[in-house]
Amino acid sequence: MFKIAIVVFRECLEIALLLGVIMAVTKPVANSRVYIVLGALIGIVLAAIFALSTRAISTSFGGLxxxxxxxxxxxLTAAIISWTVVWMQGYTKKIKKDLSKLSENITAGLTSQFMLVLVVATAILREGAEIILFVYSVSSVENLEGTKYLIGIGIGAFAGLTVGIALYLGLMKLAGKYVFTISTILLTLIAAGLAAEAAGILTSSGFIEAYSDQLWDTSWFISNESIMGKILNVTMGYDSKPNGMQIAFYLSSILITVSFMKLRSIISNKYHA
Known part of the structure; x- marks a missing residue:
């Protein structure tokens, strides 16, 4: 549940910040609020269609x-979460620049207002799809009650939208840096944990046989079923009995995410130099 809340928190935080920036930058555009609301509604509908499609595809496998x-x-969910961490670097500055140009073009009559609808709908669909994929991923490896999914999504959505609005209004300028830093670290570890869980499924089902032997057993110290074990599993993908492939997937996920973050930072610095 906490893992769901963390991811939903981050996605809703992005949505709140994005919509805040869009509303501020496109203020000169006539009826911009109407187009933003229309785009948000279209994005929600498309995300719902995506959820139904994912469900249909999963059931079509039948068991085999x-x-x-x-x-x-x-x-895929782990990759999307990792990419989100990388992509969010310098996100606000870039989106403000792009939206300012879009706003100027709409006001000058060079671009249709429906481009604004498309921008908002695409953003909502992207974040909604990430949430849907993640919740499906959690349901694949954990047996949670339906109420816990709803509670996790509710807490994450409320916290994300609240913090996003507060950050945009300038009430948490100092704290904002730490919010993104902490959530970036947590999401990187959550993505690594998901990658390790996928490796566990692939090795236990026989799809991958290499490095499938158990490396160690720390259940005597912290078992997966204990409260501490569950907390560590949620926050950093802890497993008391991992195999070699799980460790390889876990470390590779972190290495790839950090490498892309460094690369994006280098490219961004050269671009703005």
């Missing part, structure tokens, strides 16, 4: 290949 499908979705 369920583990393969689940592991692929989990890996």
């Amino acid at each position: 290949g369920d583990e393969l499908f689940d592991s692929c979705v989990i890996l």
